[in-house]
Amino acid sequence: MRVTEKGEQQESLPNEGRAPLEVVRRGVAVRGVVQGVGFRPFVYRLAMEEGLAGSIGNDTDGVTIEVEGLATRVEAFLTRLRTETPPLARIDAVAVREMAAIGEKGFRIVASEVLGRVSTGIPADAATCADCLRELLDDEDRRYDYPFLNCTNCGPRFTITRQIPYDRPQTSMAKFKMCAACQAEYDDPLNRRFHAQPNACWECGPVVWVTGANGAEFAVDDPVEWSVGRLVAGEIVAIKGVGGFHLSVGATSEAAVARLRERKHRYGKPLAVMVRDLEGARTICELSKEEEELLQVSARPIVLARARAGNGIATSVAPGVPWLGVYLPYAPLQHLLFADERVKALVMTSANLSEEPIAIDNDEALARLGGIADAFLMHDREILQRCDDSVAAVVEGAPQLIRRARGYVPLGVELPFEAPPLLAVGGHLKNVFALARGRHVYQSQHLGDLENLRGLEFFKESLKHLMRTFEIEPETVVHDLHPGYLSTEWAKEWAADRELPVIAVQHHHAHIAACMAENLLEGPVIGLALDGTGYGTDGRIWGGEVLIARLEGFERFAHLEYAPMPGGEAAIREPWRMAIGALRAAGIDVLNAEILERLGAKESEARILLRMMERGVNTPETSSCGRLFDAVAALVLRRREVDYEAQAAIELEGIAVDEPDAQGYTTELIGGDWERREPTRIRVEAMWGELLEDLRKRKSQAGIAARFHAGIADAFVKAAVKAREATGAAQVAMSGGCMHNRRLVRLLSKGLRREGFEVFSDRQVSPGDGGLSYGQAVVAAAMMKSKPAES
Numbered sequence: 008m009r010v011t012e013k014g015e016q017q018e019s020l021p022n023e024g025r026a027p028l029e030v031v032r033r034g035v036a037v038r039g040v041v042q043g044v045g046f047r048p049f050v051y052r053l054a055m056e057e058g059l060a061g062s063i064g065n066d067t068d069g070v071t072i073e074v075e076g077l078a079t080r081v082e083a084f085l086t087r088l089r090t091e092t093p094p095l096a097r098i099d100a101v102a103v104r105e106m107a108a109i110g111e112k113g114f115r116i117v118a119s120e121v122l123g124r125v126s127t128g129i130p131a132d133a134a135t136c137a138d139c140l141r142e143l144l145d146d147e148d149r150r151y152d153y154p155f156l157n158c159t160n161c162g163p164r165f166t167i168t169r170q171i172p173y174d175r176p177q178t179s180m181a182k183f184k185m186c187a188a189c190q191a192e193y194d195d196p197l198n199r200r201f202h203a204q205p206n207a208c209w210e211c212g213p214v215v216w217v218t219g220a221n222g223a224e225f226a227v228d229d230p231v232e233w234s235v236g237r238l239v240a241g242e243i244v245a246i247k248g249v250g251g252f253h254l255s256v257g258a259t260s261e262a263a264v265a266r267l268r269e270r271k272h273r274y275g276k277p278l279a280v281m282v283r284d285l286e287g288a289r290t291i292c293e294l295s296k297e298e299e300e301l302l303q304v305s306a307r308p309i310v311l312a313r314a315r316a317g318n319g320i321a322t323s324v325a326p327g328v329p330w331l332g333v334y335l336p337y338a339p340l341q342h343l344l345f346a347d348e349r350v351k352a353l354v355m356t357s358a359n360l361s362e363e364p365i366a367i368d369n370d371e372a373l374a375r376l377g378g379i380a381d382a383f384l385m386h387d388r389e390i391l392q393r394c395d396d397s398v399a400a401v402v403e404g405a406p407q408l409i410r411r412a413r414g415y416v417p418l419g420v421e422l423p424f425e426a427p428p429l430l431a432v433g434g435h436l437k438n439v440f441a442l443a444r445g446r447h448v449y450q451s452q453h454l455g456d457l458e459n460l461r462g463l464e465f466f467k468e469s470l471k472h473l474m475r476t477f478e479i480e481p482e483t484v485v486h487d488l489h490p491g492y493l494s495t496e497w498a499k500e501w502a503a504d505r506e507l508p509v510i511a512v513q514h515h516h517a518h519i520a521a522c523m524a525e526n527l528l529e530g531p532v533i534g535l536a537l538d539g540t541g542y543g544t545d546g547r548i549w550g551g552e553v554l555i556a557r558l559e560g561f562e563r564f565a566h567l568e569y570a571p572m573p574g575g576e577a578a579i580r581e582p583w584r585m586a587i588g589a590l591r592a593a594g595i596d597v598l599n600a601e602i603l604e605r606l607g608a609k610e611s612e613a614r615i616l617l618r619m620m621e622r623g624v625n626t627p628e629t630s631s632c633g634r635l636f637d638a639v640a641a642l643v644l645r646r647r648e649v650d651y652e653a654q655a656a657i658e659l660e661g662i663a664v665d666e667p668d669a670q671g672y673t674t675e676l677i678g679g680d681w682e683r684r685e686p687t688r689i690r691v692e693a694m695w696g697e698l699l700e701d702l703r704k705r706k707s708q709a710g711i712a713a714r715f716h717a718g719i720a721d722a723f724v725k726a727a728v729k730a731r732e733a734t735g736a737a738q739v740a741m742s743g744g745c746m747h748n749r750r751l752v753r754l755l756s757k758g759l760r761r762e763g764f765e766v767f768s769d770r771q772v773s774p775g776d777g778g779l780s781y782g783q784a785v786v787a788a789a790m791m792k793s794k795p796a797e798s
């Protein structure tokens with residue numbers, strides 16, 4: 008038997024010296040995402056076309072195939088198996104073994120049995136495929152205009168599944184009995200709908216209807232056309248989708264968008280825009296080849312791309328930033344909305360209030376959204392798992408996930424080594440938990456902030472579901488080092504109830520470990536963790552860190568010099584406080600009239616902060632890079648307060664989007680003694696002086712932002728060089744929330760490569776806190792591997 012390494016294609020067995028007409032038999036084991044994605048009918052068809060006998064069946068690790076026939080045809084079959092793989096399948100490994108020919112005739116699909124533990128689980132939700140879309144718009148087809156058509160290459164999966172095995176009775180399609188025509192397709196191995204679990208049509212499947220805000224149904228002929236009419240009239244329509252409801256308005260109407268924001272209590276945060284097709288996306292955004300590809304992957308993420316000037320989209324959709332979150336329809340119902348010529352671009356935003364979980368149930372939607380939506384486009388295919396839209400961007404030429412949810416969950420991310428069953432609960436904001444077992448980590452969908460009861464309920468409900476889905480009973484619970492996180496408290500209680508051991512993992516170590524594991528790095532590496540805030544081993548708030556990291560441990564090599572955060576959490580919501588803290592730390596007189604004017608602060612307010620800092624009252628110290636961005640943005644952009652986390656930093660990147668690279672502001676490396684494990688401090692005092700000078704000279708905001716980005720990148724490149732001199736490590740893993748900043752990533756990568764470093768970034772998991780649980784799982788598993796638990 009020959010097993011390939013991950014991702015490599017196995018060469019088939021050599022055929023030399025065999026008579027061309029020799030009959031051979033092969034056993035083929037395929038691992039990867041090969042169940043519920045049309046793999047068996049695909050193999051069946053290949054076997055037919057190559058004139059081979061044998062069988063295929065699902066097993067716990069993937070599929071098992073036996074084929075028998077002419078040696079040359081078996082060769083061809085094995086090649087095509089890997090080159091013509093169905094769109095949603097992913098082959099991780101193929102193992103081929105020789106068997107004795109038995110003279111079998113015909114090819115069979117063996118019924119699915121659940122044998123022991125199932126490692127393949129449930130596939131992710133996939134966008135309507137091209138074949139289904141053609142049928143949807145073909146008035147001769149029996150599924151013309153049918154809002155729930157799908158096939159083995161597309162359709163809902165994770166969001167409609169109660170538990171494994173992924174079979175119709177375990178999905179919310181169970182209550183719909185297939186009509187004779189659908190059943191015939193479902194049973195025919197050569198049909199595109201063979202074992203397509205959500206298969207349905209006008210005769211037998213789910214239906215749509217419309218209601219007012221009070222839930223009373225409107226009697227209309229065509230609910231979709233009626234909804235389009237309301238949208239065109241500027242109303243807010245709640246539309247039930249795949250992973251939850253969307254709130255939708257016409258994206259070109261300033262008044263409609265403003266009303267949506269008002270009612271949703273969401274003011275500054277950009278809203279996503281759905282357009283009909285790639286052509287539509289091109290008219291509102293400037294897209295690179297990579298961005299166009301990303302828009303079209305079957306997960307259909309929201310892609311952050313440069314907005315085109317004068318694109319007609321209401322400016323209140325994405326105020327203050329030069330990007331737009333754009334995406335393409337992924338459900339037939341959405342395609343039908345866009346089939347109406349009047350619909351060009353729709354705001355499609357998660358139906359919730361601020362950071363609460365997305366609404367999925369019809370009654371829940373009416374109760375929670377009754378005050379927001381004017382009308383509801385409902386359907387009766389129940390959503391069993393809440394799942395927001397995923398968000399991604401192209402960073403340095405490759406996709407980066409910002410929010411990993413619909414279309415990606417629950418696909419596992421591979422681990423470089425075996426992990427015992429464990430649960431990693433993630434962080435606080437943008438929470439995602441992870442379950443690990445064997446060589447896989449399964450991250451939950453994006454759950455949102457664990458600050459309200461609904462958020463915690465969502466966490467618990469999703470955990471229960473994923474534990475059942477993957478049949479993982481955690482034996483260890485991993486949490487962040489921060490004692491105050493709700494996730495930490497919850498993890499400790501949950502573990503205590505089950506008498507399980509807990510492991511605390513430092514926030515930035517988890518970020519770097521995530522990047523290392525994804526890139527198969529064992530370390531030690533130089534980890535650049537540039538981030539918002541995370542609890543440090545010294546009890547202070549870290550976030551501008553240079554770590555010497557291995558998977559199971561780390562040392563702190565360097566960090567941004569500490570600055571006070573007057574008011575603690577309040578300084579995150581009000582960057583002007585952060586600016587006062589940072590300027591004060593740099594020895595600058597913050598009572599200066601010009602500074603106060605720029606910060607929109609009264610002298611009395613500033614004096615209060617100064618007193619707080621002097622007395623150390625509610626003034627934690629932070630080395631956070633994100634907070635430094637906030638402070639600079641407060642001063643340069645006059646951004647006193649923010650509506651959402653990291654808004655100021657994002658706007659600072661945005662304002663410089665067209666600005667050429669500039670000479671960075673001055674930073675210095677201070678102190679540090681690696682032998683004695685004393686970290687080097689990165690001092691930005693001189694930078695503040697130069698920046699204030701530029702402001703006095705009325706230099707442009709864009710130019711100042713560009714110089715700031717360059718200065719920060721220079722500082723961390725210098726620190727990495729010093730780390731290499733001290734430790735010999737020459738690989739750099741970059742992670743943390745600031746890695747969403749494309750300018751910063753570009754400058755860092757360029758600077759590091761110029762110095763001869765190998766540079767690595769997160770791709771499959773988010774570099775922000777959405778990727779934290781993956782890193783926690785990696786660190787805990789590595790710790791247990793290097794030092795088995797005493798028993």
Ligand SMILES: [Zn+2]
Pocket residue numbers: 135136137138139140157158159160161162
């Ligand atoms: Zn399809």
Ligand SMILES: [Zn+2]
Pocket residue numbers: 185186187188189190207208209210211212
């Ligand atoms: Zn039917």
